[in-house]
Amino acid sequence: GAVVSQHPSWVICKSGTSVKIECRSLDFQATTMFWYRQFPKQSLMLMATSNEGSKATYEQGVEKDKFLINHASLTLSTLTVTSAHPEDSSFYICSARPVDSSYEQYFGPGTRLTVT
């Protein structure tokens, strides 16, 4: 089956530092990857859509200069949280849509970010 990995699975960082989260499709190619954020006891909210070779599309209210997304290849997208603050502490989940897929998406296991 299709597998998506995320690294790291959890990270603790100090306020003001930057953190990079990787999302990889291990056995398929994905032209589109999605980044979601989930606060405790809430649902997943889409942050941005990442397309290989082009700029990411951000949802309303998501600061593109704070959440930098790079989709350098058909199997890798990265999310960098710049100048992290405690309110950025959350669970970040990526998903990847295989090339030629209409509906299928595969989720990564998520990254739990804690900013102290």
Add this chain to the structure above:
Amino acid sequence: AQKITQTQPGMFVQEKEAVTLDCTYDTSDPSYGLFWYKQPSSGEMIFLIYQGSYDQQNATEGRYSLNFQKARKSANLVISASQLGDSAMYFCAITSPAGQNFVFGPGTRLSVLP
């Protein structure tokens, strides 16, 4: 815009009994897909079942079945013979070729009682 409504914040079910988790949706896309995911405390999103908008039959996957009523715009999940390991958050989601991303409902927390 697409929207998912899950009106049950929490549900309890006795082990070995069946339970229905409600989901209604709103979309203007003629073609769409409906999904159910399970999220245990570990956080991973586990795919359960999928229903395409043009599928004539209700989807089934083992103990999971989807009661799809297109006219009512509902896609309820039925779990038969509940197990203790079914205790988790359950999310209903919708996507379309046009929208691409998933839109999730607020979720239902299911607790299976021994």
